[in-house]
Amino acid sequence: MSLKIRVGQSSQTGLRARNEDYCGVVTPPGEPLTSKGALLAVADGVSGNAGGREAAEMTVRSVLSDYYATPDTWEVHTALDKVLTAANRWLLAQAAANRDLAGMATTLSLLVLRGQRYYMAHIGDTRIYRLRNGELAQLTTDHVWDRPDMRHVLKRAVGLDQHLAVDYAEGAMQAGDVYALLTDGVWEPLGQKAIHHALGLYDNPQMVSDHLLRSALSAGSQDNVTALVVRVDALGADSLSDLLSAASQLAVPPKFKAGEHIDAFEVQELLHESRVSLLYRVRHQQSGQVCVLKTLHPALAEDHDSMQALLNEEWLARRVVSRYVPQVLPLSMEQRTALYYVMSWHVGATLQRRLDQGHHYSSSQTAGLGIQLMRGLGALHRLNILHRDIKPANLHLDESNHLRILDLGVALNTGMAHIPAMHNPGTPSFMAPELFEEPTASVATDLYAAGVTLYHLLTRRYPYGEIEPFQHPRFGEPVPPTRYRPDIPHWLENILLKAVAREPAARFETAEELLLALEQGELKPILPPQRTPLIARARLIKWQWIALLSTVVNVLLIYLLLVS
Incomplete structure (x- = not known):
């Protein structure tokens, strides 16, 4: 079942010399409609500033195109936030580079209809209304000053400030819902009662949008007038759910x-x-x-x-x-x-199978595999996907020595909170220390598992020893891989020890950072990780410190008594 909607849109210059409003709609066919939804946008270029029309048009055009280029695994608001931030930076850059466009800015109201839910992004004083079961609701809040004489002065707009503050909201749709995206040239002269009447007047959204514009101009609108109306005829599939x-x-x-x-x-x-x-x-x-x-x-x-x-x-x-x-x-x-x-299908074998067959990996081979692994992990992490079970058994090497990451069975998409996540799904010996305390996977835990994997390929051992299921291990300092393989170069050892550091803050932050370290190798070696002091490793709690200090003081007093 796919989402079925009908859209009507109208825009007129009105009494102004130039139309600084702009609106746009994308209703993609097939799979993109299911995964990304239909996108509707209305923008009103800030009047009195140069480039108002350009700001409105370019913002809408960039959002309509860039939103569909974002990964399907991103949540709607995440994708909209990325493209809106980019649009805001572009407007600011144009204004800084061209004196004639200084101050270009625009309001913007976006509506995404996907599956059985709607998603909104809003900034400025354009508005989104919804008519449901005969009741009209204003879904957005105007970003203007509260004083009566400053009701037309915007507090927020795209291109107005380096920091873009956007209102995001979402909710459930119902078949028969009517949504209207209106500029202030329409909603201000009409008011709630007239908008309510217009949205229920016709079944055809195009006739509704045309009626809204005629009514606004008849009511004395002094601004450009733009209306975008959409009627939901049937709900679609709710994405993954x-x-x-x-x-x-x-x-x-x-x-x-x-x-x-x-x-x-x-x-x-x-x-x-x-x-x-x-x-x-x-x-x-x-x-x-x-x-x-x-x-x-x-x-x-x-x-x-x-x-x-x-x-x-x-x-x-x-x-x-x-x-x-x-x-x-x-x-x-x-x-x-x-x-x-x-x-x-790819001819080849997993790295674990090759190990079981007696294959020994050299330092250069391991570094090469690590480079491919980081490129693959980076591709997953950019889509907000955590693998959560990186190990030699889930890495496949084909006949052309091309590495592929297998088995996303326990992978977690951090943007899909409604899909239940399995706790501690990884293999114990490859699990980061923090997962034994708080089972929350992260980029750092994936990189840790990748570091243990490379360590194991070289040494057939584990940096903290083998960990059995249901065991609650205690982590000290990782064993340097040169203890088992003296031929491992120090630059590679430093990379592995950093990757498997006990504390997440001491590891590489991203797959790209670890990739760069492997690619640069001995040309730009990283420093060896600092060893944790004995007292810090002991992790003494407060009362233990007090007891230790008290013991030292008592010994000192006894010594002074004996001496005196």
């Missing part, structure tokens, strides 16, 4: 044998079996393309959480377009009779 709901009708398939078929695929071989999932090499019967099919173990056929995790994994993987992650084939739910998804 509705995908999970729709896919819940699919059953977990039985275990397949070579030669059996499922939908358009022929099973060639069982690649991997765990207590949670099954991986098969399959061939598309029409195209002949060899792929990997992932599904749940039949024992989990009634496990709703595992089914949801598999769908979440597919949803995230489909949105990662990177050579460092296997690509998911675009199969709709209607093309499947069972619960599974299909991704690209």
Whole structure:
């Protein structure tokens, strides 16, 4: 089910010499409408300032185009905030570079309709109204001074200040909702009662917007007049939440044998079996393309959480377009009779399998793998995706020595708070120390796991020793990898020790920072990490310090008594 809306828009110069209003609408077809939604915008260039029309038009145009270029894994408000900040900087730069455009600024009201919710971004004195079940509601607040003689003086606008303060809001939509985005040239002369009457007067949004402009001009509007009206005829899928709901009708398939078929695929071989999932090499019967099919173990056929995790994994993987992650084939739910998804197949083996087969990695090979790993992790982190289980078993190296990050089954999209996150899903020996105290994953925990992975490739050991499941370890100082491999260069050792530092603040901040350190290598080596003093490592609490100080004082007093 897709979102169905009808839109009407009108804009006239009115009694002004120039129309400084601008409005725009994007209603993309297919998948973008589901993942990003429809975007509507109205802007009113600040009157009296040079470049008002240019500010309004360029802001709307840039937002309408840049919003759809943001990653699908970003929440709507996150994406809008990024593009609005960029638009504000652009206006300020134009005003600074061109004296004729000094002071260019604009108000802006944005409305995104996606799935079953609406999202707003607002700055200035344009307004957004909603008519629902015969009741009119003003959804925005004017950013003007409260004094009667300053009601037209803006406190906020795009291009007015280096710091852009935007009002964000969201809510649930209903079929039959009517939303109106109006400039002050329309809402001010009409008032609430006339706007309420106009929005319910016609079923056609275009007729409503035309009527609003005629009424505003008849009521004596002295400004440009612009109205953008949208009617919601049917709600759409609620992004990932509705995908999970729709896919819940699919059953977990039985275990397949070579030669059996499922939908358009022929099973060639069982690649991997765990207590949670099954991986098969399959061939598309029409195209002949060899792929990997992932599904749940039949024992989990009634496990709703595992089914949801598999769908979440597919949803995230489909949105990662990177050579460092296997690509998911675009199969709709209607093309499947069972619960599974299909991704690209690459000949090769995981790094763990190569270790098990006796392969030993040199320092240069490990650094090269680390560079590829950081590029892949950086691609995930830029999409707000935390992998949470980086280890050699989840890193695949093909015949061309090209690395790919596998298994987003426990990955977390930090922008999707409504999807439940599994606590401590990683492998204990690769988990950062803070995860044993507070199970909140971060970029720092992913980078820590990557550092342990590189350390393990070189030494086949772990910087703090092997950690068993359900063990609550105590972390001291990491063992330098040169203790096991004296041939490791010091520049690489320093990088690994920094990556696996016990305290998050002592590690690399981003994948790009660690990538740069690996690329520069011995040409620009980083300093070795400072060792934590013994007293700090002891982490003595207050009463222990008091007891220690008291003991020292008592010993000193006894010594003085004996001497005297």
